Amino acid sequence: MREISRRGLLGAGLGAAAAATVAGCGTEGAMNSGRPLGTGKGPGHPAAPNAPVKQQVRLIGDGSTADTGRQPHQPDKPIPLEPGETPPQFVIFSWDGAGEVGNGLFPRFLELARDHGASMTFFLSGLYLLPESRKSLYRPPNNPVGASDIGYLTDAHLRETLKCVREAWYDGHEIGTHFNGHFCAGSGSVANWTPAQWRSEVEQAVSFVTQWRTNTGWHDLEPLPFDYRRELIGGRTPCLLGQDNLLPVARQLGWRYDASSPGGSQKWPVKKEGVWDLPLQGMPFPGHSFEVLSMDYNILANQSKNTTRGMPSNYPGWREQATRSYLAGFQRAYETNRAPLYIGNHFEEWNGGIYMDAVEEALKTMAGKKDVRLVSFRQFVDWLDVQHPVVLDKLRSLEVGQAPGGGWNAFFKSA
Template sequence: MLGLGAGAAAAVSLAGCGGPAGSDGSTPGGGSRTGTGDRPAAPKPTATVRPIGDGSTSFTGRQPRQPEPPVPLEPGQAPPQFVVFSWDGAGEVGNGLFPRFLDLAREHGASMTFFLSGLYLLPESKKRLYDPPNNPRGASDIGYLTDEHIKDTLRNLRRAWLEGHEIGTHFNGHFCAGPGSVGTWTPGQWRSEIEQAKSFVKEWRTHSGWTDVEPLPFDYDKELTGGRTPCLLGQDRLLPTARELGWRYDASSPGGRQVWPSRKQGVWDLPLQQIPFPGRSFEVLSMDYNMLANQSLHSTDAPAHHHPGWRRQSTQAYVSGFQRAYETNRAPFFVGNHFEQWNGGIYMDAVEEALKHIARERERGGDVRIVSFRQFCDWLDAQKPEMLDRLRTLDVGEEPSGGWQAFTRDLAGVASTGAAGPA
């Protein structure tokens, strides 16, 4: 079987976040049953919930289950090992994967980032409200969800935020090929896409007519501070818009290395990373679909006799990526996923086993923190620029010379690159 290197794997389509769709956005058997109706009345305020707009979202106070405010590393101190698990699409489509990983995170005290596709909150009957750049109105390369799946997604998003997780964006139509690909969009078109994604979250009650569904417990204008583009395309022309909107990070860059990050165009660049791929001479990106692409040449339903070996290989890839960072330069470790049952669900099993392995290292006393991207940015922003500059001098798999105490104690002679500040 031919192996795709990390760079090739990064370029493939990451479709499949919600099932196949036609070019007009239709989903076989997945039509919405929502009527057009009048705009529903916004819910009344309560002592703990203040509705925003039409009541699709609400202000409920400070987000629960957040870590203590970060402090700068002291001279001679080793950095924590940060790990971020993130999910593209973040829709619940009846396979139980969203609550499965919420349960896993709660069991192990982990926070995650869920990159919500805005269309997952828009009923298919209202699909013409979506005007995608360079594509027909209402088109989408991922499917619209049924009404019940939209409600399931809302329920899990509500739970996720209340349990301390971050809700980012995966934008909307997931266009990865042809003249309408997100890789061709201008900064202005990215702004349109983002504003539409936000509107589908902030106005799901108006679009659906539902009055018996609880609001999301956050202000999405304040909650949204970063995202990941479809197929990891278009970052360069997204970043000017992201910076103008005050975003703190972008997680779209493919082919990143396990080193300490810097800012790109003023925004923290937090890429998927190349990690060891056991039994192969090349590395693979730290995402489930890229494991699949290298194992079964993009087939999502390969013969079952391959599954046990591929599950072990995928699990060990994640574990090897974590261990390489943890035992050497302590660069943050980023993992990307989809709520999918590709190849019998082996990639979901691999992610679960990897998270459990990482949690065990923390339980043994290691300073390991499983956080969201936003929480990691909080830590980065609290650090002294010269300390981050020192950490960036460590290459992939490179241990600090003389140990962490010596490496971070004496920062004299380390010229600031300015990468920690606005670029």
């Protein structure tokens, strides 16, 4: 397997030179603007009018965030598998950076999720809520003050990102973290950060999310409708680097999972240092004997050799290959060990936007199939945490592409 997970994974953030047009999320001021989602158990419900809903809102800190109560559109409380029951096929779509830069991709995938009853995880980069005029507030470990290997957003795009993040949470999605400056190379790389430096990076990311009102001076936007310190239970590091020194900090902070491992396989997960380890996975790559990691950029790196603007004549074939790769990974698990599938993405139009088309087509194909659950990482670990350890150990005994001998009923009898 060609694994583009370290030096080759350069693009896990949004560029500064984004389109000038702002394509926004929902209407401002609609504290109940999320439309009904399914529970991750199949097709979603039709859109419903935004009827007024009275909510108890407790502003937090400077009013950048607020406690608005239980998050809407969550699945039923998870329960343990019954003896002999077939496990669900979990698929988790996640987004690194999660900023809206005028290309309309954030609202596009919010709409897609509504249409198909999907929940997702948005790994928000903290710097996307910090105006560039205030970049001196950012003190990145081993890097100059205000430095960042991803661009700061324009004020217009920062406002749109706030709207989209607010809408995503009301729609039932999870807001995680992609940290801040996205340093992948050189002495300042996150690969070299100590636990104390990771702690500083996390605290700064949280501060940018929870103090955007102070840092922008804006008072005409609604707060983000969640307590971010409670909402934040996991993240993905830039370029999948630095997990070993992040994990002790994640455990101390009470995080429940980390999605930063530099490559895994389609098997049931284990914990590292008390934290669920949920890595990108190797999946079949049509036309090749090796596998590719389950992320848009890793497919790109194998198709156009790290160039985000390949020959347009190649786009149709590459789009089909990317779609088939996602679906091959899905089908392999679905028909055998039912291991969860983690798919990582970026709101980017690399190679003409073909990876956005591929992931949309893959999601549409997966949605609605029997036993399929399109969930966030938070919802998935909620399910894991109520399962009996013996059952999880039994599931982990199945290798990639290995079906349970004699069917699920016979397989679990020995457990």
